Amino acid sequence: MSEILKLRSPGEAEQKRPSREAAMEAVRTLIAWAGDDPDREGLKDTPKRVVDAYREWFSGYDECPAQELSRVFEDVNGYDDIVMLKKIDVESHCEHHIAPFLGKAYVAYLPTESVVGISKIARVVEIFAKRLQTQETMTSQIAQAIEETLKPRGVAVLIDAEHQCMSTRGVHHKDVTTVTTQFTGAFKDDAELRNRFLKLAGYG
Numbered sequence: 001m002s003e004i005l006k007l008r009s010p011g012e013a014e015q016k017r018p019s020r021e022a023a024m025e026a027v028r029t030l031i032a033w034a035g036d037d038p039d040r041e042g043l044k045d046t047p048k049r050v051v052d053a054y055r056e057w058f059s060g061y062d063e064c065p066a067q068e069l070s071r072v073f074e075d076v077n078g079y080d081d082i083v084m085l086k087k088i089d090v091e092s093h094c095e096h097h098i099a100p101f102l103g104k105a106y107v108a109y110l111p112t113e114s115v116v117g118i119s120k121i122a123r124v125v126e127i128f129a130k131r132l133q134t135q136e137t138m139t140s141q142i143a144q145a146i147e148e149t150l151k152p153r154g155v156a157v158l159i160d161a162e163h164q165c166m167s168t169r170g171v172h173h174k175d176v177t178t179v180t181t182q183f184t185g186a187f188k189d190d191a192e193l194r195n196r197f198l199k200l201a202g203y204g
Helices: 012-015 020-034 046-057 118-129 136-151 186-188 191-201
Strands: 083-094 102-109 152-165 179-185
Touching: 020 046, 083 118, 083 152, 083 191, 102 118, 102 136, 102 186, 102 191, 118 136, 118 152, 136 152, 136 179, 152 186, 152 191, 179 186, 186 191
Parallel strands: none
Antiparallel strands: 083 102, 102 152, 152 179
């Protein structure tokens, strides 16, 4: 099993993390470094809230995509065409600035003998999104997880997202989105099939 599909045990995950108190103290340091007083009334509880938010934003480190994809349904009456989910919400954080990037994912696969519950595909996107990421890496990870677990004839992934590390800092270009794609199997080899996916996603 590849590294991206491995599940860290809660014990292992906790051993690699600083304590909650250390994390809150780090937030206090950043507040002071920004130029404010972490002890003033409006900021006293901010370290606690930030740490709680980090637990939610980065919960993907404690979840396993292979487990989400492990339950399949074989009674599909020979269906072997595209199964596609459109406009899956992507809420992730850039690993370079820990700034959010927000957008939509379009994921499709060509089943062989079984299909997976459609909500599980969305959960796989969510698991990888809730980690520090680059959009390129996340696009590849989603495709790889589905490829390795379901063994389909092909996988197609497209993500279209706006990066706030670009829109709220640096060059300050708003309304610019980044599109990344990853194709495997039949989607990679068959241009007509690939174009069908892109048209269904609204990019063809």
